[in-house]
Amino acid sequence: MRERTLWTLHLGAGGLVLVFLALHMAIMHLDLTGGPFGVAGAKAVDWASVAERAREAFFTVTYVALLGAALYHGLFGFRNILLELNPGAAARRAIDVGLSAIGLLLFLFGAWVTLAAPGAASAVGG
Amino acid sequence: MAGTGARIVTFHVRRYDPATDREPHWEDHPVEVTPGMTVLDALWIVKEAAPTLAWRSSCRMGICGSCGMLINGRPRLACNTQISELGTNVVAVAPLPNFGIVKDLVPDLAPMFEAHRELMPYLLRDDTDEQDAPTREYLQTPAELEAYLQFSYCIKCGCCMAACPTLATDAGYAGPMPLTQAHRYDCDSRDAGFRARREILSGPDGPWHCHYAGECSQVCPKGVDPARAIQLMKRQLVFDLLHLRRGHAPASLAAPPAGTPREGIAAAPAPTVAPPGQGATPRSPGEAVAPR
Numbered sequence: 355m356r357e358r359t360l361w362t363l364h365l366g367a368g369g370l371v372l373v374f375l376a377l378h379m380a381i382m383h384l385d386l387t388g389g390p391f392g393v394a395g396a397k398a399v400d401w402a403s404v405a406e407r408a409r410e411a412f413f414t415v416t417y418v419a420l421l422g423a424a425l426y427h428g429l430f431g432f433r434n435i436l437l438e439l440n441p442g443a444a445a446r447r448a449i450d451v452g453l454s455a456i457g458l459l460l461f462l463f464g465a466w467v468t469l470a471a472p473g474a475a476s477a478v479g480g
Numbered sequence: 481m482a483g484t485g486a487r488i489v490t491f492h493v494r495r496y497d498p499a500t501d502r503e504p505h506w507e508d509h510p511v512e513v514t515p516g517m518t519v520l521d522a523l524w525i526v527k528e529a530a531p532t533l534a535w536r537s538s539c540r541m542g543i544c545g546s547c548g549m550l551i552n553g554r555p556r557l558a559c560n561t562q563i564s565e566l567g568t569n570v571v572a573v574a575p576l577p578n579f580g581i582v583k584d585l586v587p588d589l590a591p592m593f594e595a596h597r598e599l600m601p602y603l604l605r606d607d608t609d610e611q612d613a614p615t616r617e618y619l620q621t622p623a624e625l626e627a628y629l630q631f632s633y634c635i636k637c638g639c640c641m642a643a644c645p646t647l648a649t650d651a652g653y654a655g656p657m658p659l660t661q662a663h664r665y666d667c668d669s670r671d672a673g674f675r676a677r678r679e680i681l682s683g684p685d686g687p688w689h690c691h692y693a694g695e696c697s698q699v700c701p702k703g704v705d706p707a708r709a710i711q712l713m714k715r716q717l718v719f720d721l722l723h724l725r726r727g728h729a730p731a732s733l734a735a736p737p738a739g740t741p742r743e744g745i746a747a748a749p750a751p752t753v754a755p756p757g758q759g760a761t762p763r764s765p766g767e768a769v770a771p772r
Contacts, residue, residue, distance in 0.1 A: 358682035362718045434689065438649045 360430060367427040374420040405475035414468055421464040429457045485515045489563060491526050493533065494574035496581050504574075504581070513563050519551055519571065520558040523585075535585035542701060545635030548642070549585050550574040555639035555699045576642035578655075592641055595654045599662035599680060604673025605730055618731040624669035631664035631709050633702040640696035640706045646689050653689045656696035656706035663713040672730035678720065687713050 381398055396402050407413040436449050488510050496504035509526040520537055527533050535558070537547040542560040549558050552572055563571060579587035605611060640656040641647055647655045662681060665671045681687065687710045696706040719725040 356682075357684050357686055357688045358717050358721055361688045361714075362721055365718070434691075438646065438689065440649060440651050 364427060364430045367423040367430075370419065370423040371427055374416060374423070377416065378420075405472075408468075408471040408475050414471075417468045418465050421468070422461055425457050425461055425464075429453045486512050487569075489513045489522070489568075490570045491522055492570055492572040493523075493526060493530070493585075494572075495530075495533070495584050496575075497532070497583050498581065515564060517563050518559055519549075519556075519561045519563060519566075519573065520547055522563060522571070523558060523573070533585070534583040543635060545637035548576050548587070548637035548639045550576055550642065555642040557637060557639070557701045560701050576638050578642050578644065578647045579638065587638060587642075589636075589638055592638055592655060592657060593636075595658040595685075596636070596661060598685070599654065599658050600673055600677055601658070601661035601665055603665065603668065603671050604676055605670070606672065607733075610733065616733045616736060618670040619734045620669055620731055624731070627669070628664045628667040631660050631667070631704055631706075634660060634664070634700075634704045634706075635702055637701065639699045639701060640704075643695040643699040645693050645695060646691065650689055652684060654685050654687075656690075656710065659687050659690075659713060660704060660706040660709040663709040663716075666713065666716060669728060670731040674716075674720075674727070678717065681713065681717060682721075686717070690714075 433449060433453050437446065441449060491509045491511050493507050493509060494504050495501070495507050507530065509529055511522045511525050513522065520540060523533070523535060523537075535547065535549065537559060538544040539546070540559045542557050545557070547558040548555060550556075550573070551558065551561055552566055552568060555576055558573075573585065575581050575585045576587040579589060579592070582588050603611065610616075634657060636657060638657065640660075644653075644656055646653050659681075662677050666674050666677060690707075690710045692707060692711065694707045697704075697708065700706060716725060
């Protein structure tokens with residue numbers, strides 16, 4: 355059961371990453387769609403606009419969700435590559451535990467950065 | 481030779497006898513090739529010069545699946561491969577990769593059939609009595625037959641397993657043939673074994689390590705398309721996890737045709753094996769029974 359569930363989550367995470375990447379491109383790199391995300395006439399990629407978005411709950415949620423989806427999708431793919439090297443049972447267990455720990459640590463760190471961003475932006479005058 | 485279209489082709493044959501050889505080696509054997517000659521025909525000529533050369537073959541017509549081997553770097557059936565279609569003056573023949581070697585061109589297919597057996601490639605139903613001693617037929621529409629027909633053409637030759645890049649490194653992967661056959665029965669409207677197979681397929685022995693290289697389908701001599709079967713199986717299993725899979729009740733038994741004229745229809749041959757629990761002496765194969 356486990357492999358099927360993990361693989362289905364891998365697919366779901368891939369779909370989510372695609373959605374968030376499309377959103378990222380639309381906001382940051384396309385003038386037509388990114389215009390409204392600029393603050394007070396600034397471009398969407400300007401620091402003031404970035405700092406402003408960091409304070410909005412919608413963007414905080416999407417940043418954390420993108421972080422989680424990208425980490426899961428990438429690390430699960432990496433796990434598949436490692437498992438194709440035909441590791442033994444103990445090595446397989448070590449791969450699972452090791453990658454899960456790395457993923458969790460990176461996610462916690464990234465989520466902390468995202469949640470701390472509004473305060474940091476204010477501190478530097480954003 | 482003039483006018484017959486014959487030419488000399490060198491057969492570069494990989495030899496290995498685990499009883500005497502430390503590692504495989506190659507031998508060259510020139511063979512006078514005539515139009516229409518297959519690689520299997522040529523191997524019989526090679527055997528005249530190398531009597532200990534071993535390979536498997538039986539039907540000589542692409543049905544039994546015995547003579548799968550690596551011919552010019554591609555898994556093929558030796559009986560189904562015309563030498564002329566290879567277009568080379570040197571034909572390299574080796575055992576199927578991704579298997580152990582029993583001897584020379586004979587691969588050890590036991591792991592493949594073990595994985596095949598584990599995935600229960602047969603009809604799983606509650607009415608075992610009916611299956612052991614059939615009294616009627618299971619109802620199946622042409623559309624229901626189409627759902628699995630292509631996958632039922634598999635002859636278990638192992639060519640797909642030899643071409644699979646995942647299996648080349650991942651010994652735990654079940655491989656294209658067993659997975660395709662599991663899917664073939666999961667798609668069969670007469671079968672009720674999806675849940676039982678799901679227990680195995682949802683784990684590490686399932687289709688999850690297939691990354692759709694498609695080599696299995698490229699080399700399949702029967703056009704079975706195992707890569708497609710494996711992707712369909714993944715979809716079926718994921719849909720099942722998400723409760724989106726449309727299940728089906730196993731096909732019911734058809735009533736015997738009533739009022740259909742039976743005259744002129746040849747009687748079914750007598751069973752050569754007695755049904756379980758009946759100690760009756762089996763009839764001879766040619767002996768007919770009266771039509772029901």
